[in-house]
Amino acid sequence: MNIGELVLVAIESIKSNRLRSFLTTLGIVIGIAAVIAVVGIGQGGRAMLMQEMEKFGTNLFGIWVNYQEGETMRPGDLQMTDITIIKEKVPQVKYLAPATYEKMQLRGEKGQKSVQIIGTNADYAQIRNLKTRWGRFIRSDDAAAGRRVIVLDEKTAQNLFGSGNPVGKRVMLMNNSAVVVGVIKNDSSTLGFSSQQIAYLPWSFLTRLTDRDIIHEFQGSAVSKEEVEPAMNLSKKILERRHNSPDHYFAYSMEQEMEAANKVTGIMTLIIGCIAGISLLVGGIGVMNIMLVSVTERTREIGIRMALGARRRDILVQFIIESIVLCLLGGLIGIILGYGGAMLIARLAKWPPLVSWWTIVVAFIFSMAVGLFFGIYPANQASKLDPIEALRRD
Amino acid sequence: MIKINNLSKTYSTGSFTVPALRGISLEIARGEFVAITGASGSGKSTLMNLLGLLDRPSAGSYILDGIDVSGLNDDEYARLRNRKIGFVFQAFNLLPRLTALKNVELPMLYAGVGLTERRTRAMEELTRLGLKERIHHFPSELSGGQNQRVAIARALANDPAIVLADEPTGALDSQTGVEIMSIFQELNRNGTTIVLVTHELDIACHSQRIIRLEDGLLISDEKVTAPLDAGKEMRSPAEQGDVQ
Numbered sequence: 001m002n003i004g005e006l007v008l009v010a011i012e013s014i015k016s017n018r019l020r021s022f023l024t025t026l027g028i029v030i031g032i033a034a035v036i037a038v039v040g041i042g043q044g045g046r047a048m049l050m051q052e053m054e055k056f057g058t059n060l061f062g063i064w065v066n067y068q069e070g071e072t073m074r075p076g077d078l079q080m081t082d083i084t085i086i087k088e089k090v091p092q093v094k095y096l097a098p099a100t101y102e103k104m105q106l107r108g109e110k111g112q113k114s115v116q117i118i119g120t121n122a123d124y125a126q127i128r129n130l131k132t133r134w135g136r137f138i139r140s141d142d143a144a145a146g147r148r149v150i151v152l153d154e155k156t157a158q159n160l161f162g163s164g165n166p167v168g169k170r171v172m173l174m175n176n177s178a179v180v181v182g183v184i185k186n187d188s189s190t191l192g193f194s195s196q197q198i199a200y201l202p203w204s205f206l207t208r209l210t211d212r213d214i215i216h217e218f219q220g221s222a223v224s225k226e227e228v229e230p231a232m233n234l235s236k237k238i239l240e241r242r243h244n245s246p247d248h249y250f251a252y253s254m255e256q257e258m259e260a261a262n263k264v265t266g267i268m269t270l271i272i273g274c275i276a277g278i279s280l281l282v283g284g285i286g287v288m289n290i291m292l293v294s295v296t297e298r299t300r301e302i303g304i305r306m307a308l309g310a311r312r313r314d315i316l317v318q319f320i321i322e323s324i325v326l327c328l329l330g331g332l333i334g335i336i337l338g339y340g341g342a343m344l345i346a347r348l349a350k351w352p353p354l355v356s357w358w359t360i361v362v363a364f365i366f367s368m369a370v371g372l373f374f375g376i377y378p379a380n381q382a383s384k385l386d387p388i389e390a391l392r393r394d
Numbered sequence: 395m396i397k398i399n400n401l402s403k404t405y406s407t408g409s410f411t412v413p414a415l416r417g418i419s420l421e422i423a424r425g426e427f428v429a430i431t432g433a434s435g436s437g438k439s440t441l442m443n444l445l446g447l448l449d450r451p452s453a454g455s456y457i458l459d460g461i462d463v464s465g466l467n468d469d470e471y472a473r474l475r476n477r478k479i480g481f482v483f484q485a486f487n488l489l490p491r492l493t494a495l496k497n498v499e500l501p502m503l504y505a506g507v508g509l510t511e512r513r514t515r516a517m518e519e520l521t522r523l524g525l526k527e528r529i530h531h532f533p534s535e536l537s538g539g540q541n542q543r544v545a546i547a548r549a550l551a552n553d554p555a556i557v558l559a560d561e562p563t564g565a566l567d568s569q570t571g572v573e574i575m576s577i578f579q580e581l582n583r584n585g586t587t588i589v590l591v592t593h594e595l596d597i598a599c600h601s602q603r604i605i606r607l608e609d610g611l612l613i614s615d616e617k618v619t620a621p622l623d624a625g626k627e628m629r630s631p632a633e634q635g636d637v638q
Contacts, residue, residue: 005503016491304487307448308548309476309504311469387448391487 003321006314008111010322014329017294021326024290027283028330028370029337032363034276036338039346040355042269048351049261053254057129059225061232061240064217066250077243078215081201084123086218086238092231095123096220098203102210106152106199107172108160115156116198120219121204129219135167135182142181145205150178151200154186159197174209228253230374283330284370291323291378302382303390316383323375324368331367335360395555395587396422397630401454402610403440414440416610417454422556422589427582427621429598432455433608437472439560441607442591446558447475459555476504484561486541488533494520494544495529503553519547523577539570546577556587563597569628575600576624600624 008090014021016341064075083096100119105112125137133154142149150171157180159167170177178201181265232251239249295302302315312320339355346352403415415437422428432438441621443449444456447463456463463471480501481487487626488497498516507515520529523543533541543561549557559578563571579600582588598604599622606614 002506007508012491135576188487298488301489304489305500305504306474307481308501309472311472311504314472314504315410326547364446388443391448391483 003317006318006321007325009318010325013322014326018242020290021329022348024287025283025330025333027286028327028367029283029334030168030281031276031283032331032334032367033338033341034279035273035298035366036335036355036359036363037341037345038272038276039269039359040338041351042265042272042341042344043354043356043359044346044351045349046262046265046269047354049265050258051352053258055129056254057127057221058254059222059228060127060219060254061222061228061235062219062253063232063236063249063251063252064284066248073214075213077248078218078239080215082198082239082242083218085234085242086157086220089238090231090234092222093235094221094223096218097121097124097125097127098215098309099213099217099219100203101122101216102206104173104199106150106156106160108166109169110162111159113156113159113197115199116322117201117206119201119203121203124200124219127219131185133183133185134165135180137182137184138200138202142202146204147202148176148178148205149181150183150203151182152180153184156197156199157183165290176209178205225255280366280370284327284374285369287323287327288374288378291319291375292381294322295319295378295382298382299385299390302385303387303393304329306385306387307391313383316379319379319382320372320375323379324327324371327367327371327374328364329385331364334367335363338363395426395459396420397457398591399444399455401441401444401451403437403444403449404452413610415444415451418607418610418612419610420453420605422587424555424587425582425585426603427533427578427588427590427601428603428605429592429601430605430607431592431595431598433593435609436607437610438591438593438607440610442558442560442589445556445589446479446481447471476501477552478555480552480554480557482542482545482549482557482559482562482631484564486533486538486545486565488541488544489547490533493530493532494525494536494547497533497544499547500552501548504519505552507562516547516551519550522542523547538566539573539618542574543577546574546581550581550586556589557581559588559590561592562590563592563594566617571597572624573628575622577630579621579624596622626633 063078065073068072068365078098080098083098083119087093087096097120102117102119103114104117105114120122120138121143122138122140130137134152137151138149152160152166152171160166161169165183167182169180171180184200201209203215218235220231220235221226233255233344236249236251240246305315342355346354399419401415401419402417404411404413406412413559418441430438430441440449444451447458458474461474463474466474489500492500495513495516498519502512502515517529520526523546523602525540525543525547527539528536533544536544551625561575562578566574575597578588578590588601590598592598599618601618602621603615603617607611
């Protein structure tokens, strides 16, 4: 008797007891559906997090000064010449920009607003993936020509000038004025990182305004994902050597941040997945229970099959396959439900829906394993029956 | 075909041992139609179980179709049951969830016969027993007589050396019982060896040889000089105008 025929026998027996088969397998259905949904939602959530983080810019890294406790900020720790040298000597660095942060009151035709000012250069737009709504970002010749220009974000532009294109208009700041040359699109980040209002000035213009020659950090991007680590480390090394101060600089990359976030979401998924897995275990015990009842109920059938020449092994395999088929059917329904659930939640939460093929394969194999594991005991009971006793039973 | 020597079987329940068969020797030749009779508790069911390889003797030897079965394991027992023995039971013992056709296919399934051949042979057997129109019916949709005919078709499916019939008419009315006996007689005329276990003497009288058991011992073994012809019995009521 080959496996194909045994599967057919099992399907026939499951079909002839539709309601009970369905109830038996319900535990598996729920368990698998829960696992698929949880893993799918977890993966979707993680993908969304990654997407959001990539909006900050890809292959991003930053370097700042690692001040010890009590140390005050020293001008000259990070210099514009450092940027030129690093870009010259480290081919892995694609863009590198200074960033100096100030808070300033800006005034326009229609209103005023206190915003975050970033003094930087042209590379910054590339690094942070900034898109202009109107006009342009800071250009490299702005600093050289000593132009007093400012780039606003959309929200700030609205605060200062109302709706409409403000390019060419003047903004008053610190008893000075700057010409608006561009407006940056506000991205629609759902994570809320970009709720802050920002205006960008050429770094040289900012230092002139504040009369402080300071750079808070360097932000850069590497030529590729693989080169982020070398780009970051080589830049740091050059700084240490140029300023003759080892361990004075601290470098970080977005990759590291992403990995950390990945780890957190991974652990969350694992924990919830484990809880869902417990329901699978309970489902499996339910299957074993019903299989035991089924063996008792079908004692006579077993006796008849033995009288007709079924070996103990044939009976054993028949019941194990029945249990596996039952669990596989449950698994299949569970996969469909779980997939549907993950899709639904992804749509509601506006996450990318993600149920990877391996989740489905694992769910399939797992439900089969549950069937096998919880089918062995009842099947063994069935195969050990005495044919005469079994035939006598009603 | 069958040769048993000093076969005995005792059942032990706790500290009691109950002898069910106390040394029986007998031979059944190919093509015989033998009835084993006796009151309940005489040991005929035990003998039937031993002959059918459903049970193992406590002592004695059993040679079936030239094979000494005493040293064989469970799997070999199952294989011999499958190939050499066709069972017909009082309660039909068909699988209720399978159609007549699939029931007849079962022994061939365990013999490893392929699907198409299995189906053809099952169809042939059922047609031979006049159930051509009923092959896709479930046991619950068939009468007692029809069910027993399905069971006989199943018993014949693997072309067994002997057919063991355990009270095959016990669950049927007398007329249907005679009908079943006529099928056995017909099979026997075509060469099938039949061992019939019954406590009804008028049923036993359809065989050619009656073996009586009492208290686990063989008390008589007689040839039937003029066996009843079930075919004639069936025809006679029809002649009297009792047409069904």
